[in-house]
Amino acid sequence: QAADAYEKLAPIFTAQKDWAKAESLIVIGLEIRRTVFGPRALQVAGALQNVAFMREAQNDTVGALPALRESLELYSALRPPSDLNVLAVQRWLATDLCTVGRAAEGDSLMQVALANVPEASSSNVAFRLQGVHGYCLLQQKRYEQAEPLLLASEAGLRSLPSASAPMRTEVARWLTKLYEAWGKPDQAARWRSAK
Numbered sequence: 001q002a003a004d005a006y007e008k009l010a011p012i013f014t015a016q017k018d019w020a021k022a023e024s025l026i027v028i029g030l031e032i033r034r035t036v037f038g039p040r041a042l043q044v045a046g047a048l049q050n051v052a053f054m055r056e057a058q059n060d061t062v063g064a065l066p067a068l069r070e071s072l073e074l075y076s077a078l079r080p081p082s083d084l085n086v087l088a089v090q091r092w093l094a095t096d097l098c099t100v101g102r103a104a105e106g107d108s109l110m111q112v113a114l115a116n117v118p119e120a121s122s123s124n125v126a127f128r129l130q131g132v133h134g135y136c137l138l139q140q141k142r143y144e145q146a147e148p149l150l151l152a153s154e155a156g157l158r159s160l161p162s163a164s165a166p167m168r169t170e171v172a173r174w175l176t177k178l179y180e181a182w183g184k185p186d187q188a189a190r191w192r193s194a195k
Helices: 002-015 019-037 042-057 061-078 084-099 103-115 125-139 143-158 162-181 185-194
Strands: none
Touching: 002 019, 002 042, 019 042, 042 061, 042 084, 061 084, 084 103, 084 125, 103 125, 125 143, 125 162, 143 162, 162 185
16 A cells, blocks of 8 residues: 555665655655545554654654644544553653653643553553653652652563563663652662663
């Protein structure tokens, strides 16, 4: 399909750090999906995440937010709140919100997401959400509340296969930042070496 062809070309330009060209191909793919499947389709929700990724690759986290919001809106309309796609976009959006100074909004989004994790879930989604929730609390300087969430997230991710390694590294970075901000240099040094 034509949208896939455009999207498959984008990584070539990404590797060359030609972000504008890569993003233009992603946007063409998105528009084709909107035309073929309609503007409110799951295929569009997924393609919007590609747009957000390209914005972040250009260090434009604020610019990624509208694409993530639209993706979440579509997934939320088409899937139940416990759907892994819904939870994943909520996690990504909350991380970005907390990064750009909107931590209270990200915190609220994580509380909703955590309430919707299926009880029998065997995936690492709950640990990932806990980590982001802890990060949002850290960004609000709510250190005592952030610490147990970040520690539980790291321990849970450590108990899982290597697929969780990148997120575990991120949580270790957040723990380092937490302890530095909290004035606990020994703990910060421990997590700095764990990254």
